[in-house]
Amino acid sequence: MISGRLLFKNDFIFKKYVIFCILLLTIYHQHGISQSFKASVVAGTNMAQIDGDFLYGFKKTGLTAGGRISYPVTKNMFLNLELLYSERGSSVSYFEKNDSNKYSLRYLEIPLIFSIHDWFHEEKKYYIVRAEAGFSYGALFQLKVPPVVDENQFKKNDFSYILGLGFQFTKNIGLSLRYTRSINDMLDYNLPEPDGRNLRFRGYFITGRLEYSF
Template sequence: MKNVTLISCLLCLFLLPFYVSAQPALSQPQPRFQAGIIAGGNFSQVDGDLDAGVHKVGLNAGFSSYTMLAPNVYLNLELLFSQKGSRYAREWQSYAGPYLMVYQMKLNYIEVPLLLHYELAPRWVIGAGVSYNRLVQSQERYRGLYAWNDFDPEKYPYKKNEWEYVGSASFRLSNKVIAELRYQYSITPVRAVADIPQDFSGYKAQRNNLFALRIGYYL
């Protein structure tokens, strides 16, 4: 169901420009500085666990600013609350027979992305940069045969600081509204191999791997 939702969101994002292209052009030149708010969602997975596929949905929201450095070139700095992690289900065996085990990893970050953007056309913008992430909350657990079991974060710690690559493609819906698709991947690991619970390890350091769909409103 979540994969269907993701595909629907992606289709809406990329079909929207065909609708907007029939509308009048941008009413005025872009200002040298804009600040605003961002709201959207992360569609995440964690490389290095026992699963592949985007199954974890979380919030991506906060504040954003654009500063024009040269014609068509912008510096973008943001302060975000960003929810990442992993979620999957698989069949396990027990003395009572097979059962469905559900695993959840929830990682909440304060995120500070810094990107350089280039406006390819009056509406289309591409960007690339890096993002610093500070872990503020984590939860890791699985549902066994009878109940949920939580992992001790002191015994299986995550790294408090993490850096990610960021790539983006944006479309200006108006002078004040921007729709954006981002891809992010960890430069530094989320957790070392030695700190991963044994039965949930892919035998390599864990890294965030996600897409984000966002809408920004700028003054």
Template sequence: MWSCIFSFRAGAQNPSSYYIEEPPLFRGGLVAGANFGQVDGDKYAGYYKVGINAGVTLYTRLNNLFSLSMELLYAQKGAKSNFIKGSSSNIYNIIDQRISLHYAEVPVMLNITDVHKNYVGAGLAYARLISGTETIVTSPNANYNGDDYPFKKYDVSFVATGNLCLVKGLYAGLRFQYSLLPIRTKVDYEFARAKQYNNVWVLRVMYLF
């Protein structure tokens, strides 16, 4: 009889005695990768401009499904020609055209996490221009001065991202980013088509502590 009572009490443990580890409320991390960009509105198409995308990130868990993230990044964007092309009037051949833009950028996104700890998210990014230059080499020489057509001091863009969990804490990510407002409205129509927008794909890795 006593053995039966002892067995019953041993099997009927209080469920509250089990400890279930909650995911952390905040997770910080580092990101590093490459931007592959073009500027929509110039004379060329193609993601030939390669630049740095690197900085820090912070995730705040809202529940088991959703989280908010904010990043502080250094981002190089712009455009690069990949072949010789005629200007609008065909007076000039564009031998080389390069746009180089350096930003301090803050993306803010709402993310969804699956059971395998992969993230997908979307949001907005505000970027402050550190420096921006454009150089054009033509034949015959057009004496183009990019300073006459300045870039805006800021860029507001839409961001969509996906992060695949490789091992605990380490992620591989793919991101698409597009300007919602023109980065430049005053252009030389001999060497540009319209108002200009950043158009960027990003490959990067992220480590969350």
């Protein structure tokens, strides 16, 4: 349906993790754990696509925003836990207004990322570039789909892998580019193609985002 149904069970999960993120950031500032952990806020754009929907190209743009907590495993290696709001899906064109030609999916994402940093700035004391990889859990909490598609068949949980690169302009401000691809299918069943073969839905997207580290 095109109504944009809200998935209340996962919406509860969304609200719970938002509260958790706020509490974590409050503890971060009030109890001085910043000596070990580093907090960041991030915001950017997803350019998304779905394998199997016959809508080709990264033409569904959407917002991504959230926070990140980083823990230094070694001097230049970090373990990062993020909480993100993420808009995904697919579209026939970048500026498509007809909802019957696009899929709009909203997720709460919790990525766990391992990053390696290099090119140390001796004067300012920060690493300029990084490479990262990891996995992410996504909870679907709202969707709009074409009327010919049964929205009840969309899985509420998504598991993805992530590859990315980052660049720091200053000690606090950076830019990152990521590729995320779902490991599991988006639907609880496989849609048949006209020739009788099974068709799978699997999402993937490219993300560009700005990052501010405290």
